[in-house]
Amino acid sequence: MRPIKIVFLSCFFLFSASHLHSQSFSRIDSIIENEISKNNIQGAVALVLHNGKTVLDKAYGYRDVNRTLPMTTNSIFRIASQTKAIVSVAMLQLVEKGKIGLDDPIEKWIPSFKNQKVVGAFKDSLVLVPKTRPITIRDLLSHQSGISSADEYPYLKTLFVKYGLDRTFPGKFNTLEEEVYKISQMPLVHQPGERFSYGLSTDVVGRIIEIVSGLNLNEYLIRNIFLPLNMKDTYFYLPNDKKNRLATVSYKDTKNILKEFTEANDPVNFPLLQHATYFSAIGGLVSTTLDYSQFLQCLLNGGRTPSGKKILRPKMIDSLLTNQLGSKTFIFGGQKSLNNFGLGVGLTTKAGESINKANDGSFFWGGAFNTAYMVDRKRNLITLFYFQRTPFVLPYLLSKLEKTTIEVIDNK
Numbered sequence: 001m002r003p004i005k006i007v008f009l010s011c012f013f014l015f016s017a018s019h020l021h022s023q024s025f026s027r028i029d030s031i032i033e034n035e036i037s038k039n040n041i042q043g044a045v046a047l048v049l050h051n052g053k054t055v056l057d058k059a060y061g062y063r064d065v066n067r068t069l070p071m072t073t074n075s076i077f078r079i080a081s082q083t084k085a086i087v088s089v090a091m092l093q094l095v096e097k098g099k100i101g102l103d104d105p106i107e108k109w110i111p112s113f114k115n116q117k118v119v120g121a122f123k124d125s126l127v128l129v130p131k132t133r134p135i136t137i138r139d140l141l142s143h144q145s146g147i148s149s150a151d152e153y154p155y156l157k158t159l160f161v162k163y164g165l166d167r168t169f170p171g172k173f174n175t176l177e178e179e180v181y182k183i184s185q186m187p188l189v190h191q192p193g194e195r196f197s198y199g200l201s202t203d204v205v206g207r208i209i210e211i212v213s214g215l216n217l218n219e220y221l222i223r224n225i226f227l228p229l230n231m232k233d234t235y236f237y238l239p240n241d242k243k244n245r246l247a248t249v250s251y252k253d254t255k256n257i258l259k260e261f262t263e264a265n266d267p268v269n270f271p272l273l274q275h276a277t278y279f280s281a282i283g284g285l286v287s288t289t290l291d292y293s294q295f296l297q298c299l300l301n302g303g304r305t306p307s308g309k310k311i312l313r314p315k316m317i318d319s320l321l322t323n324q325l326g327s328k329t330f331i332f333g334g335q336k337s338l339n340n341f342g343l344g345v346g347l348t349t350k351a352g353e354s355i356n357k358a359n360d361g362s363f364f365w366g367g368a369f370n371t372a373y374m375v376d377r378k379r380n381l382i383t384l385f386y387f388q389r390t391p392f393v394l395p396y397l398l399s400k401l402e403k404t405t406i407e408v409i410d411n412k
Helices: 003-024 026-037 080-096 137-141 154-162 176-185 201-213 217-226 240-245 289-300 314-320 395-410
Strands: 043-050 053-064 117-122 126-130 250-252 258-260 363-367 371-376 381-386
Touching: 026 043, 026 053, 026 395, 043 289, 043 395, 080 137, 080 201, 080 217, 080 289, 080 314, 080 363, 080 371, 117 154, 137 201, 176 201, 201 217, 289 371, 289 381, 371 395, 381 395
Parallel strands: none
Antiparallel strands: 043 053, 043 381, 117 126, 250 258, 363 371, 371 381
16 A cells, blocks of 8 residues: 555544544533633633543633633643542542551541530520540541531531631641641531531541651652652642643623632632642642543542552442442532532432433542532543632533533443
8 A cells, every 4th residue: 555545544534533523522512612602611621531541632712811811621720629539549548558547536646636526506605515426537538527617507607717717728827737726626517427517527637647647748649649640730839830821710790701710818829829838638739630530540440550550459449439428418518419428529329310410339529619520430431621710600510511421422
């Protein structure tokens, strides 16, 4: 066969594959572009992996709407509560090594939690009662510790304000140690193990990782997760040469115009700080869709990296992905969920399949700036859809994109 014919055929097949690919996910394009046209978002990145292969990796709109800088697939996002899954895996690494137990009381590592009280009632004033049992590592990872947030318990906001825990961000605390001491002094919102209460539990997990490992949380994650998984763009605080890739956070003003969010009491540009020593385990990381997909793919592959290095053994991953709430209702943001929760991730149930068509046993979570991941283990499918918008108003869009992706995959 002549060389020119080989080149022609190669180009033909490449074009055909690309054309089929773009046709397959044109529905995703339309959904995101429609949201951009309605000024609901300034831009996005979508990444989909199926059977270990990338089938969609695309950027839309702008990463900085003021300077009209285009979004790119390597744009960096504040992933907020997606940090929790990484920190949870870090703790499970220590459990796997026998350095700590899932049912160890946390006061073994942080004695100031020993005499913590519980809110027993709230009428004209707080009524405090003793704990019925100590908080365990499992309670922290499954958010059943009673350590919650002012957003989840607005009627107790004055209590969170009293202890300086109504807002936690770099600058307010110098270290996790400072913050966790405050958490240990504040009464719990309910008895340990009583129910799911989202909030500050993972910051306590982060501090215990520091105590057990002898490393600050940042250094532990770099050595044990980021470097082994080649996560080159995941940080608490960005190096100078990557700061220009950080997408800005937008909000909608009263005239339906998207503007950059720069509220002084909610400093969203914390990733640009220098020399900070506070590492928020509940939501302080920034990352790219590619980096986070490598973390998820490792979990989907039984805890192994592409080079064969073990990040976590399958038995520990099974624990991560096992319902920890039993028959208790999963209440999040005041709403009952159809799904369950494991040791740091949400878990799709049979009833929850109706939300986005993900199979029972899939795992998922998102972040406050409207990023989300979903891993359907039965389909061998990973989806990541990242926006930078405040407040958390895009769950409908994130679920729609996941559902559409599943429909496209199932109809291929």
